Amino acid sequence: MFTKILIANRGEIACRVAATARRLAIKTVAVYSDADAGAKHVAACDEAIHIGGSAPKDSYLRWERIIEAAKATGAQAIHPGYGFLSENEEFAQACANAGLVFIGPPPSAIKDMGLKAESKQLMEKAGVPLVPGYHGANQDPDLLQAEADRIGYPVLIKASAGGGGKGMRAVEKAEDFAAALQSCKREAINSFGDDAVLIEKYVQRPRHIEIQVFGDTQGNYVYLFERDCSVQRRHQKVLEEAPAPGMTPEMRAQMGLAAVAAARAVNYVGAGTVEFIVEQRADGSMNFFFMEMNTRLQVEHPVTEAITGQDLVEWQLRVASGEPLPLLQEQLAIDGHAIEARICAENPDNNFLPATGTLHVYGLPACATFDRAATGVRVDSGVREGDTISPYYDSMVAKLIVHGRTREEALARMDAALAQTHIVGLATNVQFLRHVVTCPSFAQAQLDTALIPRETAVLFNQEKVGLPLAAAAQVAHALVAERALAAQADASGWIDPWAQRDGWRSHGASSRAFMVEFHDAPHTAQLTRLHGGGLQLQIDGQTAPLHFTALANGALDVRYGDQRTTANVYQKGDVAHVFTAQGATQIVAIDALAHAGDVQGEAGRLTAPMPGKVVSFAVKAGDAVKKGQPLAVMEAMKMEHTIAAPADGTVAELLFAPGDQVTEGAELLKLETAA
Ligand code: ADP
Ligand code: ADP
Ligand code: MG
Numbered sequence: 001m002f003t004k005i006l007i008a009n010r011g012e013i014a015c016r017v018a019a020t021a022r023r024l025a026i027k028t029v030a031v032y033s034d035a036d037a038g039a040k041h042v043a044a045c046d047e048a049i050h051i052g053g054s055a056p057k058d059s060y061l062r063w064e065r066i067i068e069a070a071k072a073t074g075a076q077a078i079h080p081g082y083g084f085l086s087e088n089e090e091f092a093q094a095c096a097n098a099g100l101v102f103i104g105p106p107p108s109a110i111k112d113m114g115l116k117a118e119s120k121q122l123m124e125k126a127g128v129p130l131v132p133g134y135h136g137a138n139q140d141p142d143l144l145q146a147e148a149d150r151i152g153y154p155v156l157i158k159a160s161a162g163g164g165g166k167g168m169r170a171v172e173k174a175e176d177f178a179a180a181l182q183s184c185k186r187e188a189i190n191s192f193g194d195d196a197v198l199i200e201k202y203v204q205r206p207r208h209i210e211i212q213v214f215g216d217t218q219g220n221y222v223y224l225f226e227r228d229c230s231v232q233r234r235h236q237k238v239l240e241e242a243p244a245p246g247m248t249p250e251m252r253a254q255m256g257l258a259a260v261a262a263a264r265a266v267n268y269v270g271a272g273t274v275e276f277i278v279e280q281r282a283d284g285s286m287n288f289f290f291m292e293m294n295t296r297l298q299v300e301h302p303v304t305e306a307i308t309g310q311d312l313v314e315w316q317l318r319v320a321s322g323e324p325l326p327l328l329q330e331q332l333a334i335d336g337h338a339i340e341a342r343i344c345a346e347n348p349d350n351n352f353l354p355a356t357g358t359l360h361v362y363g364l365p366a367c368a369t370f371d372r373a374a375t376g377v378r379v380d381s382g383v384r385e386g387d388t389i390s391p392y393y394d395s396m397v398a399k400l401i402v403h404g405r406t407r408e409e410a411l412a413r414m415d416a417a418l419a420q421t422h423i424v425g426l427a428t429n430v431q432f433l434r435h436v437v438t439c440p441s442f443a444q445a446q447l448d449t450a451l452i453p454r455e456t457a458v459l460f461n462q463e464k465v466g467l468p469l470a471a472a473a474q475v476a477h478a479l480v481a482e483r484a485l486a487a488q489a490d491a492s493g494w495i496d497p498w499a500q501r502d503g504w505r506s507h508g509a510s511s512r513a514f515m516v517e518f519h520d521a522p523h524t525a526q527l528t529r530l531h532g533g534g535l536q537l538q539i540d541g542q543t544a545p546l547h548f549t550a551l552a553n554g555a556l557d558v559r560y561g562d563q564r565t566t567a568n569v570y571q572k573g574d575v576a577h578v579f580t581a582q583g584a585t586q587i588v589a590i591d592a593l594a595h596a597g598d599v600q601g602e603a604g605r606l607t608a609p610m611p612g613k614v615v616s617f618a619v620k621a622g623d624a625v626k627k628g629q630p631l632a633v634m635e636a637m638k639m640e641h642t643i644a645a646p647a648d649g650t651v652a653e654l655l656f657a658p659g660d661q662v663t664e665g666a667e668l669l670k671l672e673t674a675a
Helices: 011-023 040-044 063-073 089-097 107-114 116-125 141-151 174-192 249-265 301-308 312-320 407-419 430-438 467-486 592-596
Strands: 004-007 027-033 047-052 077-079 155-159 168-171 197-201 207-215 221-233 236-242 270-280 286-294 337-344 361-363 377-381 396-404 422-424 511-518 521-529 535-539 542-550 556-560 563-572 575-580 584-590 612-617 630-636 639-644 649-654 669-673
Touching (some): 011 027, 011 377, 011 396, 027 040, 047 063, 063 077, 116 197, 116 286, 141 155, 141 197, 155 174, 168 174, 207 312, 221 249, 236 301, 249 270, 301 312, 301 337, 301 377, 361 563, 396 407, 422 563, 467 521, 467 535, 467 556, 467 563, 467 575, 467 584, 511 639
Parallel strands (some): 004 077
Antiparallel strands (some): 155 168, 207 270, 236 337, 270 286, 377 396, 511 521, 521 535, 535 542, 542 556, 556 563
16 A cells, blocks of 8 residues: 555545545645645645646646656655546556556546547447447538437537536537537537537436446456436536435446446546436336446545445555455445535526635534444535635535435435535525425436426525514524623523613613615614513514524524524624524624624724714723724614624714714714724
């Protein structure tokens, strides 16, 4: 076995490889770009070498630099992860030439499977079933059109060098073929530098089912069963699961043997995935056809690890160091059901537009990286709270993997784990993933690659938390934050906002009004102290008692009227990010209340929230004030409003005197903040 390896990748996969290496007492060397100088994968390895600029072509794709780094640090082998150099035959060859082991298949196998058209010719010879189509070398447009006509519409034009869902065009009828061909070739030459295409029958309502295979240097092969990756957007995977629902043992064995035949045909070594497109017949039977082989470890490999109990990176390292496969086919078995969700920085409601930004809050479900037994939840993540998602790399932030005895159990765990995933700072697909996981057709395993477009109505723009509950959660959070600030909690956990020396101190009033903004619409709210104790919140025409209790781990038990939820609230500037078991939402409160728990301390809103009278100033010019400290009290509409300091600072000037009438938006005092 190796004693030191270099990991030629970044993000979650670099961290994941490092974790197995550490467990096997193998030292690790990270490589990193300018943008990744402080990245998690650098911290996860024993050593790290800077290899260049932020753009992949200046760093993670510069293989001469990477090979130099391996030699300089005494690494014996290079793990390429996925993406970047993992399917680069030249790089695999250069490693060998430099006396380094490439942890992957031989360069010849990468080449044989590199182009979709050529690999199909090889697979045809090996007797692996193919989608009816044309994958010849002759690229004459008239011939391609004639082939498409012969295959019968709809057809799919695919860039032979394509990958990542790019360079594909579905064509419905003969008249559209020429234009689609041109546009496909344009995209192919731009993205892959090669405009050769192939044509396939477009399979209707297909499923994507792939087989994990492994080969060793002794010529042994096994398959580690299947993964269903049918839930896709734009031909890219969103959720993956194993085993595939509805799979029979006979079909599993047939697909497994076909995948092993594919691997054997190219003398494959190491981890690989043979992807099949599966046609679902009206009688319930399924037909499978070879699509392509990915000659690397795949993003979704953890679901296979979960159902087999094996560590595939350990297998890769053992095989690459010359050991035989750890297990024989008959020693492998499926245990339970696993699902993976890819958490991406993107906005599903805006056509999945990728998002960048800082992870101000990055709360993950309770689990350990390889925790299958204890909680059934695993998170593979390449970032930490405070890290930035830059525009240079993939938008994938983390992978959530759950395991259960049954698919139902795994589904329930996934929904719970997604509910506990709290990300503030940039848009993510977490709530969208919850909608997919809970939508009836996914829950009932009616899987095909059109699931997302078909279920648009229930998947997009779904708000699961209403205004009253969001406002109740925010008020509860602000009061708890104030309590923490004032450190004046009553032993029972009950908080009396009027009993505190802070922004909520009452000057005789027993009711406070404030404004909230929910989905860009303003609403008035009013919090009232009841005579017999307790609070009442009026919002959106509804009036009901508000009760809340602070739980461990920062969560709140919130009861508003007959609604009850467990919520985590994170205040960022004016915006409260509310996460509940039902879903997540955002709400803005325009009041001192919003600033009480403010973690950011933005510069001031020291203005009158509405027309009224200045009751008193709690400070004078020159006073040093703490964030959250009350500065002034206003009265309007028979209610008092306290203006609190948004940040630590010094009072520069009072602009009014008690008793003065002020207009809405009038500045009441000037505060100089430190920041
Ligand atoms: P699969 O799930 O079949 O492996 P994908 O195409 O979704 O296929 O995943 C591989 C892709 O991930 C690569 O094509 C690349 O765009 C992207 N990628 C490469 N390196 C990384 C990385 N370090 N972290 C996240 N994504 C990466
Ligand atoms: P990539 O290299 O981009 O992963 P694939 O050939 O693996 O390309 O195809 C990606 C996805 O496109 C598949 O998972 C499937 O959803 C869809 N697809 C591919 N071939 C067909 C086909 N013949 N009919 C219908 N859908 C297809
Ligand atoms: Mg593919």
